[in-house]
Each structure stands twice: as structure tokens, then as C-alpha cells.
Amino acid sequence: MKTIAEIDEKIRNGSAVVYTAAEFKRLVREGAEITAADVDVVTTGTCGVMSGTAAILSVPVAAPGTFERAERAWLNGVPCMPGPCPNERLGLLDLIVSGTAHAGTGYGGGHLFCDIVEGREIEVLAEAADRSVEARVTIDDFSYARLFTTRSAFKNYTAYVNTRPTRVKTIFSIEGLQGPCREVSVSGCGEINPLQNDPARLAIRDGTPVLLNGSIGIVTGEGTRSTPARPNLTVIADMVGMQPRYMGGFKTSAGPECITSLGAAIPVLDDRQAAPLRVLDEEIPLPVAEINTRTVLDEATYADVWQRPDREVTYHPEWCEECSACVAAAICPTAAFSRETGIDRDRCLACGTCVAACTGGACEGALGAVRIRGRRVPITLRQSSRLRAEEICRELKERILDRRFPLTGGGGG
Template sequence: MTRLQEIRERIRNKSAVVVTASEFKKQISESGQDKIIKDVDVVTCGTCGVMSGTYAVLSVPVASPGSFLRADKVALNGVPAIPGPCPNERLGLVDLIVYGTAHASSSYGGGHLFRDIISNHEIHVDVTAEKKDFQADVHGHDLPHARLFTTRSTFKNYTAIINRSDKPEKTIFSTLPLAGKSREATVSGCGEINPIENDPSLRFLTPGTQLLVNGGMGFVIGQGTRTSVARPNIAVHGEMTSMDPDYCGGFLTSAGPECLTSIGTAIPLIDENVTAGLMIRDADIPMPVMDISNRQQVSCSSYDRVWTGTAGEIRYHPNNCLNCDPCLAEKICPVHAITGSGEIDHTRCFTCGTCVHLCKGKAYTGNLGTLDLPEGDVPIVLRQSDRQRGEKISQKAKEMILKGEFQI
């Protein structure tokens, strides 16, 4: 019996030892490498963040058969969709592709739509066909087909962004135009719990491998676009009706709405090479720093500057509130997590730090860290990855494995 077969048997008879990447690394620090490696069978990993390559393939009923030949133009909750490729002649339904980066307005885009579909909310459909307009209202779970894909996701390590030009730059990497002269930085990536940081050769992320996509079961398609030896990534897909809205949604940026996606994976400890990959820590992971004005790398930092000793949660201090009207923190929050009273809705909060950066009264606090650059320590003003949700989807993968619901 091979080590992998042994692990699968232990999962079947409920005797497997499964830990999350964070638990594994903590136990290594506390108890030593040899004991932990001997005891552990599977390590789960996770990431959550802005993933622009997310899109959905949907089949949407619109009208009775024979109502129109084929759709020319379609929008869901105002978000433009691409009809086809199948014309579905005279069937009264449309097949669609919707990009996570498409948007109906500056505050609602494809990511928001995907969350609404997954939440089974009512979706308003507008179709133009043969110069006639058709409308329908459908609930997300009533769609005959709703599948989420990524063209690329879970990059091994992401790039931090600064702006060395003199003028602010609107970009998907910032909630407000990114200040010039390297006065601030934005970052992405969940560091040492990221699936590919722990499996850099994609040994357990081959086509057909099970994983979690937004909390629901999904599969690896293969390597994603822009993958490279230094920065591999994967393309995935999953059924939207099985997903959990807590792991996805829209994220507002100064260049328009973006899409949040979460992915959870499992790594069986079958040999020393696997174990070596799991030893990675935040301090070991380089974070290239790019100048957004020309998309050229200008420096390099590391993920311990983002996640070691920094805030895992943003806190609200009502006594510090200056009662600004309008409240910039509430207005600019990229996930609409701040209520009218100033309180933080932690079910929506992404711990991005936008409110910390914007609030003049320091009503919102949380150490976001700094990047050590030639210019000096540059403050991080935005995190476009949510380590807490990365931890959460890792924990969910662990629980599903122990229940026999996630195959290794």
C-alpha cells in the first residue's frame, strides 16, 4: 500500500489527522518538525482575494419558446453579459458568459451579481432580440446552469503596487486613485497559507483534482493564463448553487468593480518533497513591488511585512468618530461593510484597511504593515486578499475531509 493509499484508507475509517496550513506551521514551531510530520496526513490551504479572471457561464430562462430567434444583447441586474456561444434558436432562453469584471455601475459589477446568484436572490434579466425587448425575473438557484470559472487564480505570489509618478493613478489595485511619489502601497495574496505557495510544483493541483471554490466543491481545469515557472497559477471551476456567498462578492476599486473569489485545497503528506513545500513561511515568500505607472518591478519585499504582527481584524471605536458627513469610510468601503451607524458588519468586512486609511478621527484601527522599499517604509493602505477567509476556507476543507466529503 502506498502512502497516498494509506492516507485515503485512514480518511475512510475516520482516523486521519488533518490540519490547516496555519495549524501545521504553528505546530512545527511549537513541537518540532519530526513529530508533526510523522503524525499529520493532510494539510489544507486557502486563499481569498480579488481574482479578475473569474467569470460565469449561465443558462437563463427569459420567455416562452418561440418568443424570439436569438438574443442580441443581455444584462443581468444591469451587468452586461455575452450571449452564446450557442444561439438557442427560439427556445426562449439564453446561454451567457458574464465576466466578474463587467459592471452595471461604479458600485455594482459581476462579482456582486455572482454573490446574488449564489445567495438565491432575484435577478432581473433584460434581453434585446430582433429589436424587441424582453424582461424576466429569476432566482439564482432556478437557473438551469450556473457554473463559475477562473482563467487564472491563486497565483503563487502576487505583486505589491506603488505609484512613482507625480499624479494619482486610477487602478484596479486601489480603492481611491493611488497616491504618487511612492506615498502608499497596496498588496494581494494570503502568503504562507496560499495553496500554491505550499504546492509550488502543482503536484496536487492537476486537472480534475477536487478543491473548494467559494466554499463549494470544484475542480482544477489546469494551469491558468500568465502562468510561469516563477509564478504558477491555476484555472478552476465549480457549481454556483453549491457555493457560499460569504466567500465571494464584488470589490470596488478606483477603476471599477472587481470580483472576490476563494479557493481551498488539500495536500497529502506522502513524501519529503511535499513536506519541504509545506515549510514555507511568510518571511520566505518574496513580494515583487511594481510601479503602476509603467507596470515594471522596482523592488521586492516579503509577505511577513503584510501578515506578521499585523491586524487580523479591523476595530471600530465609536468615541473617536467625528460624525463626518459624508463618512468617507462608509462611502468608499469596497465591500459595503460599514453600516449607517459606523459599525462594521464583520460578515462582509474584508479587513482590507480602507476605512483605517480614510478615517480622520481614527475611529477604525488596524495595523496594515509597511513595505521596506528604497524610498523607506511605505505604508500599506489596502489589502486585496482576506487572510481570515483564507483560513476559514482551509478549515472548511479540513472538516469536509474528516467527514469524507472531500476526496484526496
């Protein structure tokens, strides 16, 4: 039995044993019997489409007295909700912006949040009772900018298939989920997910520091739709310090969604905490459900998603057939691909959409398949990035060892 204070002391004197989740799982696969005595901290992470993401922003738009209070507002065309503080006659807007609010089919809250973090100029339009007010601002102008999630780091997700003969528009597809049983859409980072490694929340408690899109924040409690079997979290962090590569927008057939990343450290105090860390992708169930009824049809595992398939997509420009219109570029949900410049790895989620879209095969990646009632159905969309999540785990490990990340509360948010 160890204490957090003892682990902190080992970090200070350089003797702490800190593994990323991927490093820990690799040792388990190699047959190592790791106990709490052998490890002090394991860093976990997830990255993908997380609908329950929003921001609270305080934005100056005009001189005091210009208008009484805003009734409606938009940032880069994305609708916002003025409030909860009216800021009467101060020329300020307090805004709540949903990550799934959108200005059109190709731009939404997730895109806006990334543009804010990148320091881009944001167009503000506010409507008051007697006038409209316009302004241009950057994150340096915001007196308050916090991002929060209402349900992140689901312990595991559900994969979706369409059993009907027509396409179904859904956030789990880019052009509509094809049927009957033509393709499967999957989400989740499996064995490195924070709550998969701490399902009882022995370490990831209310007030625990985490990395939200690379910025130190805190867990404020359970998320919406959280259950003992499928827990998730509510988290908040300052947008200053977030990293654009860990966030962004994601186009779907049902409108833009929001990419969010979360990293959490698990101090290993005893063998009760070590046990979930030994669980591998092969042991983590992935229910497969019918998209129209949400009825579970079968069950795969996360090994079908992350152990056998490729983790990333590659581009071979020499194979490009130079079509008059590049379908792969047009369909890419994160605008990460063009045939001239290839794949922007900072934007690419390795979702695999371009692989099926590129008729010449210049985009390559094996996404795997799952069996549904005996039938092998290909995975055509991954809405989570295992590579990016592993990167978050590595960054969190470095911060812990450099003493730039606290293991207990008081570190941010």
C-alpha cells in the same frame, strides 16, 4: 511513502492527521520538525480579488417562440455575452458573464454572482432583432450555473507603488494610487496559499477537487499568465452550494472587481511534498513594482503583510465623530461598513481602506509597511483576506474529516 488510498482509509477509521496550513506553520515556527510520517493532509486556501473570474449561465426568459435569438443581454444591468449556444426560439439565454463587467462604478459581475448565490431576484433584459424581453429570475430558475476562474491562487503576487506625483487609477487602489511613494497596495495570502505549498503541483493536479467559494469544484488546468515561477490555476464549480461570504464585488478606482476564494487539500505522501509546507511568510518574496511601468523596485516578504500587522480591522463607535457624511462608509469597497451598524464581517475583506478614511480614528487597524529603496512606505490596501482564507482552510479540514470532501477526482464541478 504513503498512498492516497492509505490516507483515505485513515480518514475512514478516524486516525488521519489533518492540519490547516495555519496550524502546520505554527508548529514549524515552534521548532517542530514535521515529516511526511507526521501528517496526512494539509488544507490550504486563499481569498481575495481575482480578476479572471466568470460565469456561464443558462437562463429561461420567455416562452418558446417569443424571439429567435438574443443579440445582447444584461443581468442587473451587467452586460453579458449571449452564447455559445444560440438556443434558437427556445426562450432561453446561454450567457457568459465576466466578473469584471459592470453596470456602473459600484456594481459589477462579482456583486451579481454573490446576489445570484444569495438567491436574490435578478433582472434580465435581452434584446433580439425585433424586440426586447424582460424577466425576473433566481438561481432556482437557472438550468446551468457554473463559475470558473482563468487565473486563481497565484503562488505570489506583486505589490504596487506609484512613483509619480499624481494619483493613478488602477484596480490596485480604491481612489487612485497616491504618489510619489505615498502608499503600497498588496495582494496574496502568503504561506497558506495553495500553490505556495504545492508549487510543483504534485497534489493540485488537473482534475483535483477543490473548494471554489465553498462549492466543490475541480482544477481544469493551469491558468492564464501561469509560469513555472508564478503558477496559477483554472478552476470550475457549480454556483449552487457556494457561500456568499467567500465571494462578492470589490470597488476600485478602475471599476468593480471580483472577490473569489479557493481551498485545496494537499495529501502529504512523502517528504518532497512536506518540504514546501515548511516555508513561512518570512521566506516568501513579495516584489514591489512601480504601477506605471511594472518595473520591480524592491522586494519585501509576506511577513511584512501578515506577521506583524493586524489581520482585521476593528470599529470603535465611541470614537465616532459623527461627521455629516461618513467617508469610511462611502469609500468601503465591499459596502461592509456603516457607522450605525459597524462592520459586516461577512462582507469585510479587512482591506484597511476605512482606517485611513476615518478622520476620527474610529476604524482601527495596523496594516504594516514595506521598505522601498530604504524608504518606509505604508500599506494602505490589502486585496486579500488572510482571516477569510484561514476560515476556508478550517472548513475544508472539517469536510475532509467528516468525509464530505474527496481527495481525488469525481467530487464535483
